[in-house]
Amino acid sequence: MNKQMGLKSIVLAVVASFCFGTAPAQPAESRTRVSVGMIGKLDQVLIPGGELEAQPTSDPLAKIVVRVAETFRHGDAFRYNLEFTGMEPGRYDLTKSLKRKKPDEPTANMAPIEVEVISALPEGKIEPSKPNAPMIPGWMLYWTKLDVLVVVWIIGLALIWGKSKTTSKVAAQAELPPQTLGQHLKPLVQAACDGTIKPNQRAELESLLIQYWTSKLELANDIAPGLILTTLKNHAEAGPLILQMEGWLHMPVGEGMKNSADLATLLKPYDSISESPTMPSIPGKGQA
Amino acid sequence: MNTDAETVPKPAPPAATTDFIKAVRARVGEVVVGQEDVVERLLISLFTGGHLLLQGVPGLAKTLLVSVLSKSIDLSFSRVQFTVDLLPSDILGSEILDPRTNTFHTRKGPIFTNLLLADEINRAAPKVQSALLEAMQERRVTIGSETFELPAPFLVIATQNPIEQSGTFELPEAQLDRFMLCHRLSYPTPDEEREVLRRNTRLGVRRQERGAVAKSEFDVLSHEPVGTISDLVNAMEAVHEVHVSDTFTDHVVELVNRSRNHPALELGCSPRAGIALVKASRARALIHCRNYVTPEDLYCLAEDVILHRVRLNYEALADGMTGPKVLRELLGPFGDNLRHTTRNGTAAHGRVS
Structure with missing residues (x-):
């Protein structure tokens, strides 16, 4: 044990003298x-x-x-x-x-x-030399690369924006739904008068006619929803149509069928309804 | 133009039923001035077995109304004032130890009645509300180890004060959904108020032993019923004879679906709302002596059936949107395309020149 320790100290002394003593x-x-x-x-x-x-x-x-x-x-x-x-x-x-x-x-x-x-500088030189010219080509420099990336990004963004705008415009043109009450109402009234209206379109027709008269009489914001139909039924022009529709669509069979011809007559004026967002009154009918 | 071929013609409402309804309304009208809508909602609830939540400030004759209705049809009636320290056993009942026999016997609570008026239901703790609403749903109550059926008909008419909200426990949506209708009472019109005062001045005093007390409207209630439970059962059966067209069903489905997709609503209507709309519309049609439902029933009942089942989202509340405003939009034009335009807030309610 002591022998080993002695050997270690000798080695350390040699290394130390080599490192420090020989400087x-x-x-x-x-x-x-x-x-x-x-x-x-x-x-x-x-x-x-x-x-x-x-x-x-x-x-x-x-x-x-x-x-x-x-x-x-x-x-x-x-x-x-x-x-x-x-x-x-x-x-x-x-x-x-x-x-x-x-x-x-x-x-x-x-x-x-x-x-x-x-002086570390050559004779007569009082300013340090400028750094050596870069070894990498100009187009590989950081700022150059960054400029290129920005331009590419802007072009890409513009392309995506332009494409999405075109696509949405095309899609909107292809699938543009009717926007006005008149545009909705007209085909349904035509189908109802022709007798070709589908069962699932009847509720839509009725709802649109109620909405039409609600808008025409400006009831939407004035009275409670519960009173809208009562008011419409009592109205001289809207009443007959609403009641006839009720009979046609909601009465049990046998009770509502008998006046369907009259309903077609009542619906006929709505066939020529305006498709503009602010619909004028029905032709041949007085202003409400 | 064709109607639904598969629909079987149904007879008009039975004359006895319409007479019964008229008699009940007349009896209620003897004591309560106005409140026609509330009476109608009460009868709808009674005929369909759906529970009714009345929202209104105190003093609008809610208790009187329920009381006179129960007496008109010979129904038992209990009133429970909900407070924060009320316990479920105070409503449902409990088992009591009889010291003489050393056995437990069941004491049934006030819920064992035909008409239960739960006054200010939102003042009770949630566990009491849950106990009541569970009984409302299942129509049976378990006390101890024994289960008891509630009497038929069984109807809970709960009231809520919409103004004083401190110290109350708001009913969660799931529990509100159990109420078929939630009607918001309004103040009487000036004419009705005048009549209320006129009648009140004629009440006088009632002698009691050696003293006397001022008479209230409850003292003038006629104790002779104008109808029986049998009449009520007939009316309940007649409701099921009321014709519901496919078109009407389409209206209901559309309305319920719209509530689920409306941008202002965080929570739309459950299927139970649609069922309630149809049931209530049938009862309303019967009350109005019709054997078929019409959109008028839908429009009249939409507020009471839908508004307490939907919840406005934060954005809508911040924009100043209210339940009735949303309802107007829901009842707007029918059809997918117009529905979308409504959602975007354009052209849905175009004015007619």
């Missing part, structure tokens, strides 16, 4: 050379003399900005971790941006700490 040290040149706008760092820089600090600047167009990140005592001298950011390409001496904390100590005897700020 190459950053060359001094690369540490003193940075691109414009990037932060450069110089660690453990030994500068003899009293303690230094960054020289404050209020110039917004300063070409380099220096910051003392950390300070360590080193005997009579100090070691510094320095950070700098170059705003323009060129060579700069960092000591010019430093000053003694005690103002009476001179800075003239300091060795220069030179750094270089370089």
Whole structure:
């Protein structure tokens, strides 16, 4: 068990040393050379003399900005971790941006700490290059595809709308039912007068005649439904027809048959009824 | 023009029956002024065995009407005032322990009568309404373990106050459907009201022991019936002799179908409504001394048979639609094509110049 643990720790140590221990040290040149706008760092820089600090600047167009990140005592001298950011390409001496904390100590005897700020752009170029031209053809671009789809969708919609309109128009023309009371009433009256009316059409004929007179006398909204037929029966023109219809359609056989010829006579004027939505009065009859 | 060849001629209504109807109406008219329609609906219910729901504000002589009708035909009559704390046993009856014999004996409730006036039926709890409506449908009542047949004829006349709705239990559609007719009572005309007041001023007081009480209309009811149950049974039989033409049946079927397809209606008429329309129309024809039904019967009874069976949908209510308006549309032009135009709201009621 202990043997296995020992072997594992050795393997881990080897891997760790491979990963971390074998990393190459950053060359001094690369540490003193940075691109414009990037932060450069110089660690453990030994500068003899009293303690230094960054020289404050209020110039917004300063070409380099220096910051003392950390300070360590080193005997009579100090070691510094320095950070700098170059705003323009060129060579700069960092000591010019430093000053003694005690103002009476001179800075003239300091060795220069030179750094270089370089530009990533070619000489004379101050703006970045535009991105490379797309590799995909123009018609495959997103907005192009979207435009095409919109056009296709609109055309499709227009086609569907046009087709449905045509179809419904054709269907309506083919199966257009009679819309007015007159259009309904006329064939039924004709069939009743000819004696060819079907049994299932009799109720419709009667209902239409009741409706005809209800509309003509403007009873629909004025009196209760229960009184409509009573009123119609008592009306000079509508009464005989309604009563005759009643006898024909509702009386037991033998009682209603006897006056069927009179009913045909009564129905005859309705044969020439107008088919317009607002029907004029029956020809030969007075206005109600 | 041919009529229905298969229809067998029927005799005119029996004279005895028409005399009986006239006598009953005259007797009712002695006490109740006007309300001809209600009397007619009561007789229709009585002749067909269908139950009647009366909707109206208090004071329209509903109780008096039922009371005088029962006395006119020598029928037993009970009145139950429905309240929220009423129990089913209060109507149907219950088993009571007799301490002397230590046995249970059945005490029959007020439902065991010919005419039962269920006053303000919507004030009772649903279980009481259900118990009554079940008895109305089956015409028998089970108390304990024993089942009793209700007397024949048996007719429930229920009343509802349409205004005061707080603390009431609205009858559901299924139970409303059990009522063959639902008649909405209206106020008497000024002439009728004048006559009511004139009669009332003539009532005077009635001496009672050492005191006296003001007489009411109930005091002037004649206790001598003008007809017997036998006359009533004859009338009920005569109703079944009334001829119903195929055309009339077509009218009824069309009307019921329209109610099921009308866009303003959430619930249309059940087949029971069609049956009720035909039954009631036959009875009305008999009352009007006819041996055949006509569309007039249909038009007169449509409101009472149909309106309580249909329910307006939300859109129709929001549009201000009412039951009577829908009924007018239902009774509009016959035929499929015109029906569609009515549904679309066009050209159905074209005015005639």
